[in-house]
Every structure is written in structure tokens, then in C-alpha cells.
Amino acid sequence: MLFHLALRRLVRRGTLTVRYPDGTVRRYGDGNAPMAGMAINTPRALRRLTLNPGLALGEGYMEGEVEPLGCSLFDLLSFLALNIAEGGMHPIEHAREWLRKVTRHLAQINPAGRARRNVAHHYDLNGRLYALFLDRDRQYSCAYFPTGQETLEEAQAAKKRHIAAKLLLDRPGLEVLDIGSGWGGMAITLARDYGAHVTGITLSTEQLEVSRQRAEEAGVADRVRFELMDYRDWTRPVDRVVSVGMFEHVGVTHYAQFFRVVRDALREDGVALIHAIGRMDGPGGTNPWIKRYIFPGAYCPALSEVLPGIERARLWATDIEVLRLHYAQTIAHWRARFAGNRDAIASLYDERFCRMFEYYLVGVELIFRHWGHMVWQVQLSRRQDVVPLTRDYVVEAERAAAARGREVA
Missing domain, CATH: 3.30.1050 (Nonspecific Lipid-transfer Protein; Chain A)
Known part of the structure; x- marks a missing residue:
């Protein structure tokens, strides 16, 4: 046979x-x-x-x-x-x-209406589901493990510090646009811990409601607002742009447009940080099971597909970092928490849903361990002189932020 x-x-x-x-x-x-x-x-x-x-x-x-x-x-x-x-x-x-x-270019034509439907498929599930396997801040993206021994909460906090350091939040009052703001954790952190004024935009009605409620509870609603908005509709310049775990949903045919929007959104001395899943072995296609059941329309690009859009937008790629096994470790934590709360999750949905999500978590962890997937972070600016000449400032800013966190705790 x-x-x-x-x-x-x-x-x-x-x-x-x-x-x-x-x-x-x-x-x-x-x-x-x-x-x-x-x-x-x-x-x-x-x-x-x-x-x-x-x-x-x-x-x-x-x-x-x-x-x-x-x-x-x-x-x-x-x-x-x-x-x-x-x-x-x-x-x-x-x-x-x-x-x-x-055929990936044709398959990923992603106008606003389709983008909203694709987001709703995964992110508008029952909110309790994500609370049962994510960290307390509901960070649904790769954590950062400086030593590999961190708890999930510690690693997600380290991820936010790492991104904030690259955003050069060197003074209070900076305006930040958060594209694909999730459940609001990044925006709230940037406002609470760095004094930023943040607008988070999302296409998920479930995430929008939760984010607004969390901003009120955190006492930062005067500095953080969330809107149901496609990134292509943003028109106002800001000091900083951040996007974590959203670029995978842009669609390969829209990369040049995405980076033009980022460039137009940045003031002349602005800085952006894009954090997304990619692949090290060149352009490919999305697994058909993932495409049908988990992330319709999603694609994890090779950097060779991303950089031309940055170049055409005439942006400086002032820093590129590749995080290799960090996401595998992140998902291992999610799998353990999902297993520990499986009965509660089954009560929200059913056995078939639990099997679907288990298969998804296991499969995605393994593509990071064996199939060359990774996470890339690209820092962008309109001018070459707005970012320090060496990367020392990243480590210094992370250490200062961690020390402030320990003092507050």
C-alpha cells in the first residue's frame, strides 16, 4: 500500500x-x-x-x-x-x-474584512480558555528566557522589558501605537512602568473588551486606550510603534503596505519594534491543518521575505535579533498548564476541542525544536541616528527596569 x-x-x-x-x-x-x-x-x-x-x-x-x-x-x-x-x-x-x-501569495491576499474574520476564528474564543493556560498577563506570544530557568510569568515580564528597551522609552509622555494589542498587557505595561501614552488597536472584539476592562482595573485608562481598528486605517504620527505577534497575520502580499503604514506612523525621530514568528529555511507554506483549524490566513515568513518591504518603505533596520528556542520553552509551559486545566477547558467546549488544541500546542512546539521556526525582532527607524551606536543600551535598560520592578514588589 x-x-x-x-x-x-x-x-x-x-x-x-x-x-x-x-x-x-x-x-x-x-x-x-x-x-x-x-x-x-x-x-x-x-x-x-x-x-x-x-x-x-x-x-x-x-x-x-x-x-x-x-x-x-x-x-x-x-x-x-x-x-x-x-x-x-x-x-x-x-x-x-x-x-x-x-501559491502562498495568492492564498494570503488579506483585505480588512477577511482579516477580521481570520482574527475572530481564534481570538474571539471564550476568554476563560486563554486564562487557563497563559500567564497572568495573558501574553500570547513568545516569552524571553535569559537563563532558561525562568517561570512563565518571569519570562513574559522579561519579554516586555526586552521590547521596551528596544523602543527607547527614555522619557515619560511618549506616544505609542500598539498594532495587534492582544489582551492589553503590553500597552498597560508601557503606560504603567514607562509613563507612555498608548493606543492599542485590534480586530478582536473579545480582546478589545478585556483590554479596556484591564486598563480601568490597572488605573491607567487615562493613558491607554484601545480601538477596534485595522492597522491600515491608522493616520496619526506617534513617537513609537510596537507590534507583537501580529505580523504573522498580515499576509505576504501586504508586507510593503504594512511597513509603509509603520513609516508614516512614525515621527521623524520615532522608533518601531516588530516581533513575529519566522523561519530560517526560506519561504514556505503554512501547514494545512494549522491553516484550517487554528490560524486561517496566517503565515510565518522568512526574513528574506520581510526585509524587501522594509527597504521599499525606506526604513532603517537598526537592529535584528533572532530568538531560537525561546518559543519552544514558552509553549512547553502552555502545554503543561493546558493539561493541568483540561477538565475545565473541556467544560467550556468538548473533547474534540481539547484534542484540537493539544495537537496545536504540541505541533507548534515541535516546529520550533525541529523545523527551523524562530522568532525575529526588527527595530526600525526613519533616521539612522535616533538609536545608539551599540546594543549596550538594551541590556542597561532591561536591568534598570528589572530593578525598578523589584523595588515596587
């Missing part, structure tokens, strides 16, 4: 045990560790895995038609990710990956 032949090609390291729908058990690989197992419970799941494995594996797990055998979901997906990273790939999936790559 085709699936059997595909697995023989895929498994180059370790041993994979597969139980087929008719009860047949076959083993693939060299007989050595690592080891994992997979039960394919229905003929339908087997057909789907043969024809479209990138989509069918996640769907099969959600429906209970494909399950780990003698191991955890993490073990199974880690085994498959490791072997794919070493050059093994289902031949049909290889062809589909090529097709996704060459």
Missing part, C-alpha cells in the same frame, strides 16, 4: 510501530531508539493519511481515528518531526508543500 511505502521512506531514525485498521502491526526504521507508535483505527483515516497527511493526521487525532500507540502525542509527533527534519517526507506531502509555497 502507498502509506506503507511512504513510512518506509519517512522513518530514517528510530523505530515506529503502526497498527493498521485490520489489526496488522508493522514496524518501520532501524529497531533502535527513539521509539513511537501510532494506531490507525479506521479505513477512512488510512485513506486520508495516504492522500493528505499534513491535514489528515491532525484531523484523525481530533476525531479519535488516529491515536498514539504506547506513547504520548508529544512522543509521536516528535518522532515524526525529527524524521522529517532529517530528510524523510511523504512524497505526496512533499508535492503539496511545494504547491503551498508557490
